[in-house]
Amino acid sequence: xxxxxxxxxxxxxxxxxxxxxxxxxxxxxxxxxxxxxxxxxxxxxxxxxxxxxxxxxxxxxxxxxxxxxxxxxxxxxxxxxxxxxxxxxxxxxxxxxxxxxxxxxxxxxxxxxxxxxxxxxxxxxxxxxxxxxxxxxxxxxxxxxxxxxxxxxxxxxxxxxxxxxxxxxxxxxxxxxxxxxxxxxxxxxxxxxxxxxxxxxxxxxxxxxxxxxxxxxxxxxxxxxxxxxxxxxxxxxxxxxxxxxxxxxxxxxxxxxxxxxxxxxxxxxxxxxxxxxxxxxxxxxxxxxxxxxxxxxxxxxxxxxxxxxxxxxxxxxxxxxxxxxxxxxxxxxxxxxxxxxxxxxxxxxxxxxxxxxxxxxxxxxxxxxxxxxxxxxxxxxxxxxxxxxxxxxxxxxxxxxxxxxxxxxxxxxxxxxxxxxxxxxxxxxxxxxxxxxxxxxxxxxxxxxxxxxxxxxxxxxxxxxxxxxxxxxxxxxxxxxxxxxxxxxxxxxxxxxxxxxxxxxxx
Numbered sequence: 001x002x003x004x005x006x007x008x009x010x011x012x013x014x015x016x017x018x019x020x021x022x023x024x025x026x027x028x029x030x031x032x033x034x035x036x037x038x039x040x041x042x043x044x045x046x047x048x049x050x051x052x053x054x055x056x057x058x059x060x061x062x063x064x065x066x067x068x069x070x071x072x073x074x075x076x077x078x079x080x081x082x083x084x085x086x087x088x089x090x091x092x093x094x095x096x097x098x099x100x101x102x103x104x105x106x107x108x109x110x111x112x113x114x115x116x117x118x119x120x121x122x123x124x125x126x127x128x129x130x131x132x133x134x135x136x137x138x139x140x141x142x143x144x145x146x147x148x149x150x151x152x153x154x155x156x157x158x159x160x161x162x163x164x165x166x167x168x169x170x171x172x173x174x175x176x177x178x179x180x181x182x183x184x185x186x187x188x189x190x191x192x193x194x195x196x197x198x199x200x201x202x203x204x205x206x207x208x209x210x211x212x213x214x215x216x217x218x219x220x221x222x223x224x225x226x227x228x229x230x231x232x233x234x235x236x237x238x239x240x241x242x243x244x245x246x247x248x249x250x251x252x253x254x255x256x257x258x259x260x261x262x263x264x265x266x267x268x269x270x271x272x273x274x275x276x277x278x279x280x281x282x283x284x285x286x287x288x289x290x291x292x293x294x295x296x297x298x299x300x301x302x303x304x305x306x307x308x309x310x311x312x313x314x315x316x317x318x319x320x321x322x323x324x325x326x327x328x329x330x331x332x333x334x335x336x337x338x339x340x341x342x343x344x345x346x347x348x349x350x351x352x353x354x355x356x357x358x359x360x361x362x363x364x365x366x367x368x369x370x371x372x373x374x375x376x377x378x379x380x381x382x383x384x385x386x387x388x389x390x391x392x393x394x395x396x397x398x399x400x401x402x403x404x405x406x407x408x409x410x411x412x413x414x415x416x417x418x419x420x421x422x423x424x425x426x427x428x429x430x431x432x433x434x435x436x437x438x439x440x441x442x443x444x445x446x447x448x449x450x451x452x453x454x455x456x457x458x459x460x461x462x463x464x465x466x467x468x469x470x471x472x473x474x475x476x477x478x479x480x481x482x483x484x485x486x487x488x489x490x491x492x493x494x495x496x497x498x499x500x501x502x503x504x505x506x507x
Contacts, residue, residue, distance in 0.1 A: 018047035018051055018054055019048065021044035022057065025040035038058075055081070056088050063095055072092075072099065093109035093125060102131070110129060113126070155184070158170040192204040220257060226240045244258060256274075262296070271296035275293040326368070338430065339427065355441040356440070358440040359440045363428060366427075391411045392415075410447065410450070414447065417459045462494035462495045463498060466495060477492065
């Protein structure tokens with residue numbers, strides 16, 4: 001074989017530059033392919049972070065994709081590099097207008113017109129100036145503070161850092177901001193949230209109390225304080241909720257905050273009232289708005305409104321499939337079903353007795369609040385969950401178990417007994433709760449002693465008989481045996497076995 005030698009002198013290395021990706025982006029923009037243009041411009045900005053032209057074009061594309069906060073970032077960077085470029089000034093005006101910061105939108109539009117009285121964007125710049133001057137009421141934010149673009153920008157930067165998990169960085173920025181502007185209540189509220197997320201709950205609450213002392217009735221502080229007490233399961237929550245129920249806000253943002261807070265803490269009737277009032281007045285909400293509206297509507301008995309809100313949410317965020325408030329139920333929950341009573345469910349999950357927690361975990365699998373509870377930071381947080389608790393939680397969440405493993409097979413039979421009991425009414429009522437409490441007390445004791453739980457139907461009939469006989473009800477063994485499809489002798493056998501475990505559990 002001929003030994004060919006490669007001539008390396010003719011090999012050219014290719015090192016892509018920001019200009020290279022910028023030109024590729026322009027071609028995609030001509031085709032109106034914004035996702036590809038976005039991809040190339042992001043790469044171009046990484047390779048040429050000091051090129052104001054690239055940063056400006058990236059900001060324009062981000063605006064087209066409704067990413068206004070990121071667009072503002074890019075345009076501010078471009079402005080720092082070239083403070084007199086008219087196009088940058090115009091797009092800064094536009095992005096501020098999109099975000100409702102009309103004072104600053106007018107400021108940048110006027111600066112543009114100084115340089116370009118007859119420029120290609122002069123007509124649009126004049127429209128921004130005219131609109132801002134006609135809408136003086138929009139020069140103030142929700143807490144009555146005159147808007148300061150630089151402070152707002154720094155606060156939003158910190159908020160995005162929090163969304164990305166950089167709480168330490170957000171806290172550092174917000175601490176500096178409140179030090180410089182001591183009455184910037186929005187920054188205080190975000191700082192309190194950041195402290196709460198890193199586990200500094202007392203510091204977070206102290207900040208909110210300071211806001212309320214100096215700015216009495218600050219709705220965002222009250223709502224955040226309610227959320228903190230809710231997550232910590234503090235008795236103070238009731239007092240704050242009573243206060244929030246008396247507030248009658250007019251501003252859209254306040255109604256949204258109030259409605260979302262009520263929804264988060266499970267006060268769905270109040271939540272639906274405020275969120276629905278926004279929709280009736282033409283409020284064009286974000287995905288979070290329709291998420292809370294759907295949940296509030298569903299759990300307050302307005303199923304059709306709930307489904308309409310969810311349809312709107314799916315148009316905006318298809319990733320929410322599977323998180324519908326009715327995802328575990330083909331119809332509205334029974335009003336008297338304990339599994340749909342969130343306060344009852346939470347008390348069981350937080351109970352000191354393991355058997356009660358097991359009962360709560362079983363209810364969780366049937367509950368309309370399942371998705372909410374499993375995402376809660378505290379309710380399922382146990383220092384040392386037992387194997388059995390882990391099994392029941394897995395069962396509630398639909399995790400598979402292996403029948404070839406004796407312990408898992410025995411556990412599944414125990415759950416089959418619970419299902420036999422559940423199917424009697426298709427829900428758990430106050431009257432029926434006792435039989436479940438007894439069953440999970442027996443499961444706790446018997447599982448620890450490797451009981452195989454054979455014949456689930458017989459075990460279900462036996463535990464029902466034990467409850468009814470203890471209450472001196474007139475049901476006979478034959479009636480119960482027949483209802484579960486077993487013989488009286490089999491029922492009697494399992495009553496005897498369970499009674500032995502009951503005696504051990506009580507000793």
